[in-house]
Amino acid sequence: MPIRSCMKTSLPIICMLLLVGQTQAQNISGHWFGSGKLQIPGNHDAYLSEIVIRQKGVQFYGQIQYYFRDSLLIEPIRGVFDKKKMSVKFNQIPIIYYGSKSTRQSVDCPMTGDFSLVVTSKDSLLVGKLRSTETFKYSCPNISFILKKSNDTILSAKVDYDAIEPLPTEKEVVAAMTISEDELRRREFEARKKRLVTELEVNSKIISLEFYDNGEVDYDSVSVFLNNKMIKGPTMLTHKAFRVYIPVDTTSEYTELSMYAENTGRIPPNTASIIIRDGLSRYELNLTSDMENTATIRFKRKRGDRP
Numbered sequence: 001m002p003i004r005s006c007m008k009t010s011l012p013i014i015c016m017l018l019l020v021g022q023t024q025a026q027n028i029s030g031h032w033f034g035s036g037k038l039q040i041p042g043n044h045d046a047y048l049s050e051i052v053i054r055q056k057g058v059q060f061y062g063q064i065q066y067y068f069r070d071s072l073l074i075e076p077i078r079g080v081f082d083k084k085k086m087s088v089k090f091n092q093i094p095i096i097y098y099g100s101k102s103t104r105q106s107v108d109c110p111m112t113g114d115f116s117l118v119v120t121s122k123d124s125l126l127v128g129k130l131r132s133t134e135t136f137k138y139s140c141p142n143i144s145f146i147l148k149k150s151n152d153t154i155l156s157a158k159v160d161y162d163a164i165e166p167l168p169t170e171k172e173v174v175a176a177m178t179i180s181e182d183e184l185r186r187r188e189f190e191a192r193k194k195r196l197v198t199e200l201e202v203n204s205k206i207i208s209l210e211f212y213d214n215g216e217v218d219y220d221s222v223s224v225f226l227n228n229k230m231i232k233g234p235t236m237l238t239h240k241a242f243r244v245y246i247p248v249d250t251t252s253e254y255t256e257l258s259m260y261a262e263n264t265g266r267i268p269p270n271t272a273s274i275i276i277r278d279g280l281s282r283y284e285l286n287l288t289s290d291m292e293n294t295a296t297i298r299f300k301r302k303r304g305d306r307p
Contacts, residue, residue, distance in 0.1 A: 028081055028088060028117060029055045032126050032147035036066070038098055039129075039142040045098055051126070051147060055081060060088075068096045071103045079113065088115040088126060095130060097140060097219065100266060107219045107266040109140035115147075124149040135234040135262070139219060182230060189225060189260050192294050197287060199298040202248055202278035207299065209257070212241035214273040220265035222272060222289070225258040234262045237272050246299075254298040261289035 036047040049066040061078045079090040090113025100106035115128030126147040132140040213220060217238050224232035224244055232244050248255045261270035269290040276283040287295035 027055055028053050028060060028126070030149050033150045034145060034147035036130065036143040036145040039144055047095075047143060049145065049147070051077070053077075058082070064093065066095075068100075068103060068106075073103065077113075081117075086117040086119075088117060088128070089113060090115070090130070092133065093130075095140075095143070097266070105266055108263060109136055111140070111143070115145070135221065135236075139236070182233070185223065185260070186230065189223075189228070189230075189258070189294065192260075192292055194258060194296045195289075195293045197285065197295050197297055199254070199300065200276065200283060201300050201302045202276075203280045203302055204248070204278040205250070205301070206245055206247055207276060207278045208243055208245050210241035210243045210275040210277075211235075211237060211259070211272050212239060212274075213237040213271075214239075215271070216267070218266035219263070220270045220272065221262035222270060223260045223262060225260055225294075227256050228258075230260075237270075241275070248299050248301050250301050254300050256296060256298050258294045258296045259287045259289050260294050261291060264290055 030053060032051040032053065034049060036049055038045050047066045047068070049064065051062065051064050053060050053062040058080055059078070060081055061076070063074050064077050065072060065074045067073075073096065075093050075095075077090055077093055079088060081088050092110050092112050094108035095111050096103065097107045097109050110133045111130040112133065113128065113130050115126045118125040118127050126145065126149075128145060130143045130145070132142060209224075211222065211224070220237045221234050222237060223230055223234050226246050227249075231246070232242070235242055246255065246257060259270075259272060259274075264270050269288050271286065271288050274285050274287055276285070285297070287297075289295045
């Protein structure tokens, strides 16, 4: 009911209560406490969680705190609150894979949040899910949450908001929303150091490369770059190899291939075996990448084979 109409037809105190209720419904700042349940039939594991939010306009930031086995984990969060739709969207955050044995031997599931704000006469609730990204949708199940606004907290200490990186400007937010996932990956690729593994002279203009995990599959995922351009998007390493073909440039000093780590799997670092074939010869190497270094191979054509 519009406040002006309310004042004409109702008692002023009722109108003030309505106004206070509407104001509270438009603000999600505070502590939200509850648990998240894995969306797997027959699985009853739950993540005891608390989300601490500070809202500023349509944006918010803060922390998600949750227990995994015997450890309390804390991750920073950011997102957008749509007041009209009462929807709360979290930017991508890492959540430990439910099958990890411990926090020291773990793999992260990149997830985004999709919640609705539900306000009743008694409670304010955030109801929704953390959803796996497209790359990990088959290995990382969604987690459904019901979180109640509450003074009960996992930690007795309050969040130090001043220690959290301040919100970006509206211009920065708009710019970030227009950047594709591939572009963000390219920027991160350029920020990491390349670690040259070897240089090989090959016989053919076209060579094939097969990537696979020759040990325990621990959910390593990689992307492949050729001369600083991505040619194969995020792919999980398994015992079944995936193959790429690349041309070996004869007009440049060398052709450079890099294995970019999307994560470090359950057992860091990210390790792959690679078989290289040029029609006459076969090479087998082990490549190791992490979140700071990218394993790189340089290929040259043998002089006798150049045109």
